[in-house]
Amino acid sequence: MVPKVAVIGAGYWGANLIRVFNEEGVLKTICDTDKGRLKAQSKLYPKIRIAASLENVLSDKGISAVVIATPAVTHYEIAKRSLLAKKDVFVEKPLALEAKEGMELLQIARRTARILMVGHILNYHPAVIKLKKMIRDGRLGRIEYIYSNRLNIGKLRTEENILWSFAPHDISVILSLVGEEPVNVISSGGDYLSKGIYDITMTTLEFKDGVKGHIFVSWLHPFKEQKLIVVGRKAMAVFDDMTKDKLFIYPHRIEWKDGRIPVALKAEHYPVPVEEGEPLREEARHFMECVKKRKRPRTDAAEGVRVLNVLERAEMSLKKRQDVFIHPTSYIDEGVVIGKGTRIWHFSHIMKDTKIGKSCIIGQNVTAGPDVSIGDRCKIQNNVSIYKGVKLEDEVFCGPSSVFTNVYTPRAFIERKDEFLPTLVKKGATIGANATIVCGVVIGKYAFVAAGAVVKKDVADYGLVAGVPARQIGWACRCGVPLKGLETAKEARCGRCKASYRLKGGNLVIL
Numbered sequence: 001m002v003p004k005v006a007v008i009g010a011g012y013w014g015a016n017l018i019r020v021f022n023e024e025g026v027l028k029t030i031c032d033t034d035k036g037r038l039k040a041q042s043k044l045y046p047k048i049r050i051a052a053s054l055e056n057v058l059s060d061k062g063i064s065a066v067v068i069a070t071p072a073v074t075h076y077e078i079a080k081r082s083l084l085a086k087k088d089v090f091v092e093k094p095l096a097l098e099a100k101e102g103m104e105l106l107q108i109a110r111r112t113a114r115i116l117m118v119g120h121i122l123n124y125h126p127a128v129i130k131l132k133k134m135i136r137d138g139r140l141g142r143i144e145y146i147y148s149n150r151l152n153i154g155k156l157r158t159e160e161n162i163l164w165s166f167a168p169h170d171i172s173v174i175l176s177l178v179g180e181e182p183v184n185v186i187s188s189g190g191d192y193l194s195k196g197i198y199d200i201t202m203t204t205l206e207f208k209d210g211v212k213g214h215i216f217v218s219w220l221h222p223f224k225e226q227k228l229i230v231v232g233r234k235a236m237a238v239f240d241d242m243t244k245d246k247l248f249i250y251p252h253r254i255e256w257k258d259g260r261i262p263v264a265l266k267a268e269h270y271p272v273p274v275e276e277g278e279p280l281r282e283e284a285r286h287f288m289e290c291v292k293k294r295k296r297p298r299t300d301a302a303e304g305v306r307v308l309n310v311l312e313r314a315e316m317s318l319k320k321r322q323d324v325f326i327h328p329t330s331y332i333d334e335g336v337v338i339g340k341g342t343r344i345w346h347f348s349h350i351m352k353d354t355k356i357g358k359s360c361i362i363g364q365n366v367t368a369g370p371d372v373s374i375g376d377r378c379k380i381q382n383n384v385s386i387y388k389g390v391k392l393e394d395e396v397f398c399g400p401s402s403v404f405t406n407v408y409t410p411r412a413f414i415e416r417k418d419e420f421l422p423t424l425v426k427k428g429a430t431i432g433a434n435a436t437i438v439c440g441v442v443i444g445k446y447a448f449v450a451a452g453a454v455v456k457k458d459v460a461d462y463g464l465v466a467g468v469p470a471r472q473i474g475w476a477c478r479c480g481v482p483l484k485g486l487e488t489a490k491e492a493r494c495g496r497c498k499a500s501y502r503l504k505g506g507n508l509v510i511l
Contacts, residue, residue: 002026003288004028005066006031007066008054008067009031010041013069014070017280018030031050031054032052063087076101079116088291089114094164094308095305118297119283120168122279124280125241126282131177139232146174148215156219161189161197162199164315166217166218167314185314186332188317203314234253245271250269253265324344330344331349336351353371354372364383369387378395384398391425393429406423420439425437425443426443428478429449431443435451441455441458443455446461448463449470453468454468457470477496477501
């Protein structure tokens, strides 16, 4: 018995699905709430039934499968209702807008023994199928990285950003080519037209064996471009969906001169013969085959959930960067939290699970983390290293090339991660240029560590220390100016800001 299909949604992409399923002889119903669209489709397909509501489709026992091409925000609800109505379901990407919703749909499909397939169309493109076979056969050698572009001008959306609109296809293919889920996902982008709706994103996927995937998507590009580049040790492959010959091999290779200098040896590229076939039609045929034979789709719900997981991780990475400046050369690990107004400059690396407060300035070539805590309005100058176990409270200043240690007796050949000693730098303290803070100490609030000092013991609030090892040589005002007169008297007044201080029991307090 030939299954009968209803296409729900007759918009831009829905019209393509209506055409293909009709040409395959399985289309029974076109459903849309827009009367104008229904009228237009009725003229094109006068023999196909028209439905103005989802209820009309789900109550029709003659319809065995539905194809969902509605806005992404409706995918979860329509797919859920369709599965519970005992219909097989093909849903355009993304499967849902939350991974937990995708997982729920997966569980419902399994419980009701229904087919649930996601429209990740690139997996049905003959050139991509050929590329996968070439990788499996070892023609490219070990894969090093994968880079995809999906760029165009329009079609602009307000219910979903470019990441959810364009990137699912590329994420799906990259996961398929690598054969595993990424251990790290980092994304950055720009929301130029509507606040919070990203028009451009660049996403990096890191896999456990060192392979990386880079996905650049934009609907603010001057021309259409859809490319997937796979770089292997033996050769490089390019899938270009905008050219007549879709797949090319670049047999470039790298040789090492004198065993230490890499030299690129270029070779002439050539096209790879690919079977002809419209990807959308191949996708539709695959769905119908799965419906007839009750077989698992190539892009089933489990694959759709894996894509959703990556999208959510990328979305989280984007949100952490809202109202934050991060220079493109800097690297931010997954799990990092960065406060509003913070700026991170060139070649810095913020490691996993580090927390940086609001309105901080992180200079060039700074390393922080993992698990470091940096308060609000801190200023970390160039070449500073802040390692696990260090906590900076608000408004701490770290001068150029200052260093924090976290092991007191380090050896290269002895693992001592369980011996990390905590270091606390309290509010408003200053660490001078090239100073070293040996782990396990507390730097008091508004203390001042002179340039080049090596601190090996606690520093009092407002204490001014210098030397190797550092010793206290006086007191510093909250504004940073050394206080005079405390050598002979118990009170002093700052010559710059006029703040007054008093010594009490060896500690300095502000009046």
